[in-house]
Amino acid sequence: MDPVIRAWCLLALLLPLTAAADPAVLDAQRAQVETLRQEVAGQIQLRAYDLLDELVYEWTQHPIFETDTPLVLADVSVPVGFGSGLEALVENHFVHLAIENRRTHVVLAHCPQCTAMVVHSGAKGTLVSRGADDPEVLAAAGALAASQHALYLDFEIEGSSLVLRARITRLEKALPIIYAKTLSSSTSSAALLRSGDQLKSAGEARAEYLDALQGRSAYVIPFRIGVRSYASREGAYVTSAPFVWLQVGAEAAFSQARAWTGSVSAGVSWSPQTHEGVMVQGRLSRLLSGSVSSLTHPDLYGFLGASLIYVRGSDALAFSDVAPSIDNLASQLKGTPPTATFAAFQFGLELRVKNRLGVGVFLEGAPALDDAQSIGDHLDLGLLKFQALGAEVSVCF
């Protein structure tokens, strides 16, 4: 191989290595990993709160102890890879739940010796352990007066689920586990519907969620006020003023997710001495901002529609494919106003808030208006031409 080529190959091989060893790149990668880790920790925190809510709710319904019983929170362990920050948040939330829900008969007790490391030397040797793991040492230290029971909370990420394992151990020589429970986030319900002082079961939370969804109804009656502005052709004798339309119709969602909706509506437009118009329109909308419409955020829909528009009055002359003449005016004076009927299709976007208010913009094209003397194109894509630009506001009931 030519030495020059060999040198260039070696350089090409070395460059990635030098880039990888660049401290700035490594720092940036570490920062990115840390940011991702914080995002995941935030999600886990909410799910962990959910699971604790379920655990404490179950204790309110089926208390472990018949009377108020001191309980030491001996250990909170978080998923492998996460640290003491998450532990502290989880512990605080659990303490809040225990304080707010006295029906559990759980009274949290303070026992620093239970969670501290203790050293016990005896005939069999020296044992180093946490206090709660060696009740004989706790008894010798007089720490068992605080509580006879210890609670352990363990969280772990298993695939797409967060799993909570809770157990209560009686602090005696045999350390019997008197209570254990496993809860998984795969069967839990949204944090949205729970608060620490008004706990509800997963079933109740889900039923409320269903009510919130079904309260929106699959059918709504939209009222729309829209404006259509037609482009003017160069050199036109007659220009078209914007048409204000008032529409009312019926809209149906094809599923509870409201990812697809369809509507039909009828509209009227009126301007004194210039035009009266009626329109029927069908529209198909698809949710673009997700696969399920949101209870808390605005939803963005894209829609495709088709209309049949009938206009009567002097404004209808703008849609004619022949230039206005004296005959047109004469007809109008005789009481036979000009009319125009044409089909149109729309592409647009609508921002819908909680399925009640909507704001939309659209482009409308009417092939019949391609030859209109007065109507130009807002957008000409060659095969498709859009003569009208519209905006609308809708209120749904």
Next chain:
Amino acid sequence: MALFLAFLLVTPLPALVSRADDPAPGIWQTRSDARGLECRTLDQETAHGLYPARVPDLAARRRSDPSSVLVCTRRILGDQERPPRDEAILSDLTRTVEALTQAAALRVPKGITWEVDAFYPSPQVGAKIAVAARTELVEHGHSVSDRVPVLAPGDLSVIHALPAEQAYPLACARYFAEHALTDQEAFLGLMILDPRETQLHAGICTQGQWRWIQ
């Protein structure tokens, strides 16, 4: 003509958009995104209970034969965020531990008190395995102690030098010899035998005898 062409352009769009939820890699999803999904098949009634906004109610569909629903959820942690072996063990921990504890419970008479420990290169992951097994046993009505039997340092130094097939039976015999375990107690050990494997093994120690379950 323009309208016909517009129709041809627009008609595939709904089908294309509706496939945005398809978990298979394709236009909307890269391979690495698809690998981050965990999918399971549920019956429609269960799926509607868990995801009422996305899965229609069985009654509303007026069908006599329920469909099955493929539910895909994104894994909480991405690739390489934890060591692959640990991730493989922890991802399936509940199912694995359930199977092992059920198999162990069948081999031991009722009324025995269980002590459980896990032997794993990472102490953190080992603790998770042990806690999962203890919780599973208690939930199924067994008596479980939070204690773990301990051996003297001299015993440990000898046992560590032995291969697994000899170490665990010897440790079991020593537990009983040193009265760390009694006749009314059984010890369930969960471990991996090779640092490269991702499957947990289990054995039980009763009355000084070690038996492999898996």
